[in-house]
Amino acid sequence: MRLFRLTAATLFRRKTWVVCAFVVGVLPFIFTQISSGTENAALWKPALAQATWAMALLCSIFWGFFTAAKQGESNAKSGLGEYFLTTGVSAGRQLFEMWAAIFSFLVPLPLISAAICVLAASPSQAAERTMWLATNFQYAVLFLVVMAPLVALACAVASRLGSITGFLTSSGLAIYGLYGVGYLKLLGKTGDSALAKWLWTSSPHYHFADPTERLRYKLGAIAWDKFPLLLAYFGGILLVYAALSRLLFRARATA
Amino acid sequence: MNPRALMIPSVLAVTGVALWSYGARKLAADGDFDFRPNPLGLKQSPYGQVIALAVQGGIDSDWHGVESAAGKEHYCADCGHNHGDGDDACKPKEISDPDSLLGRLETAVTERTNPQPATAGHKFYLRRQVEDRLKLAYDLDPSNYANYNAYHLFLTEPSVGTRPVITDKVIGLAHTTVTYCLKEDNDPRPALTAASATANILELMFIHKEGFTIEQMKGQLEMLDYTLSKHRVLTSRWKESGDLERISEARRIEMEDRSSFVTKVRDAAAKTIERLSGTSTQISSKTF
Numbered sequence: 001m002r003l004f005r006l007t008a009a010t011l012f013r014r015k016t017w018v019v020c021a022f023v024v025g026v027l028p029f030i031f032t033q034i035s036s037g038t039e040n041a042a043l044w045k046p047a048l049a050q051a052t053w054a055m056a057l058l059c060s061i062f063w064g065f066f067t068a069a070k071q072g073e074s075n076a077k078s079g080l081g082e083y084f085l086t087t088g089v090s091a092g093r094q095l096f097e098m099w100a101a102i103f104s105f106l107v108p109l110p111l112i113s114a115a116i117c118v119l120a121a122s123p124s125q126a127a128e129r130t131m132w133l134a135t136n137f138q139y140a141v142l143f144l145v146v147m148a149p150l151v152a153l154a155c156a157v158a159s160r161l162g163s164i165t166g167f168l169t170s171s172g173l174a175i176y177g178l179y180g181v182g183y184l185k186l187l188g189k190t191g192d193s194a195l196a197k198w199l200w201t202s203s204p205h206y207h208f209a210d211p212t213e214r215l216r217y218k219l220g221a222i223a224w225d226k227f228p229l230l231l232a233y234f235g236g237i238l239l240v241y242a243a244l245s246r247l248l249f250r251a252r253a254t255a
Numbered sequence: 256m257n258p259r260a261l262m263i264p265s266v267l268a269v270t271g272v273a274l275w276s277y278g279a280r281k282l283a284a285d286g287d288f289d290f291r292p293n294p295l296g297l298k299q300s301p302y303g304q305v306i307a308l309a310v311q312g313g314i315d316s317d318w319h320g321v322e323s324a325a326g327k328e329h330y331c332a333d334c335g336h337n338h339g340d341g342d343d344a345c346k347p348k349e350i351s352d353p354d355s356l357l358g359r360l361e362t363a364v365t366e367r368t369n370p371q372p373a374t375a376g377h378k379f380y381l382r383r384q385v386e387d388r389l390k391l392a393y394d395l396d397p398s399n400y401a402n403y404n405a406y407h408l409f410l411t412e413p414s415v416g417t418r419p420v421i422t423d424k425v426i427g428l429a430h431t432t433v434t435y436c437l438k439e440d441n442d443p444r445p446a447l448t449a450a451s452a453t454a455n456i457l458e459l460m461f462i463h464k465e466g467f468t469i470e471q472m473k474g475q476l477e478m479l480d481y482t483l484s485k486h487r488v489l490t491s492r493w494k495e496s497g498d499l500e501r502i503s504e505a506r507r508i509e510m511e512d513r514s515s516f517v518t519k520v521r522d523a524a525a526k527t528i529e530r531l532s533g534t535s536t537q538i539s540s541k542t543f
Binding site (some may be wrong): 031035036050178179186216234243247 | 260264268271272273274278280282283288292294295498501502
């Protein structure tokens with residue numbers, strides 16, 4: 001696991017993770033001051049919950065995927081990947097170790113968000129509080145299942161096509177899945193065209209993993225009998241992206 | 256890559272596609288795929304309410320642009336815009352220090368120097384821009400009194416709106432607004448928006464009185480009374496808890512003005528219904 005340790009140490013020394021920790025852990029409290037929570041006290045907690053999860057999403061999309069793309073590119077271009085190949089670490093193993101290092105910096109983000117929601121923005125009624133806990137736990141899990149393969153994809157695409165392409169591929173897919181598919185449905189009137197319907201159905205519907213609205217309206221936890229279906233859905237996407245990443249990844253600049 | 260190394264990705268891909276399509280088919284069948292896109296959950300959120308207020312400023316200046324593009328030549332000394340006949344349309348622009356460098360720069364970039372009046376098509380385009388922004392402001396915060404009423408005006412008034420809609424849709428919008436606003440159990444202001452929306456429904460009923468019964472009108476009047484009483488209850492609750500102090504003096508006065516206005520509209524509507532039920536359809540809707 002030398003590449004894992006090297007990547008983790010590099011990211012740690014680069015210190016940009018401090019910005020993410022601040023954005024997810026502190027900034028939401030400041031954001032509530034520019035929400036209508038200042039006028040209507042009942043809205044302060046929903047505003048905090050919404051802001052912290054939104055910031056976790058944005059940090060993963062912008063910082064997480066950018067970091068993954070940067071590492072993927074530099075591994076291939078700097079000769080590091082080639083060095084590890086000569087020491088017997090296969091390309092697949094290299095991708096896994098880099099992914100694990102970057103992902104370990106992303107794992108705390110949803111956990112911080114969930115902790116803020118539970119500790120600072122919990123509903124006052126006891127019954128709702130249990131649901132709130134479950135909802136936050138579910139979304140932390142979904143968040144990680146969604147982000148994990150996109151990190152690997154950013155890393156793999158960047159190793160072959162450069163960091164800008166790698167970053168844009170993953171962040172584009174994430175933003176498309178979170179919001180774009182909804183607009184696609186509105187734009188395309190998908191009932192009319194089989195192709196548009198197929199495109200819409202086969203798009204990654206990441207909005208299922210976006211808790212901002214569910215938390216704000218206190219809709220309660222996702223029904224536990226439906227949760228495995230969501231896990232299977234995102235698990236399927238994870239496997240496809242994992243396979244794609246493995247095929248795209250290369251450890252040295254010249255194939 | 257040798258064939259053995261290809262095995263793992265292939266197995267992963269096949270399993271993944273199977274799971275993905277199974278999940279997608281199940282979720283699509285349940286209708287879970289249908290959702291209203293709402294980036295970062297901003298619409299109808301505590302942040303959306305603030306952004307909706309900020310959008311109002313932009314709408315003001317857009318509308319000023321539409322006004323200033325009017326055909327008759329009358330250039331305002333204060334802002335350099337062409338206001339046509341309507342001198343009242345212009346409020347001198349508040350440039351804090353007009354002689355400072357920034358003040359002069361602001362004047363330089365905002366004054367209209369084009370002597371040609373805007374074409375009808377251009378004015379239509381500008382009005383559509385305003386309408387789209389109003390819709391956005393409404394979507395961000397349907398419970399905002401100004402946003403709802405301005406959007407309602409654009410939908411019902413053919414001289415300003417660019418997409419005339421049938422009365423049913425306007426009434427539908429008002430009903431949606433009432434339902435949304437009545438969910439709020441703390442802030443007294445959304446109840447006023449609900450009252451205003453109910454008054455709008457009543458006004459449309461009076462205009463198209465042949466399509467509605469007196470009972471339906473009375474039902475709406477009861478709803479109007481309910482929304483106003485909810486507003487009063489929530490206001491007194493906020494007064495007791497001290498929460499009313501959280502909102503600025505200007506907003507408090509604005510709320511009181513709107514409350515007394517809607518109350519007057521309610522009284523006028525009650526009289527109209529009384530007359531309509533007494534002397535049937537001969538009473539003109541103008542009494543409202």
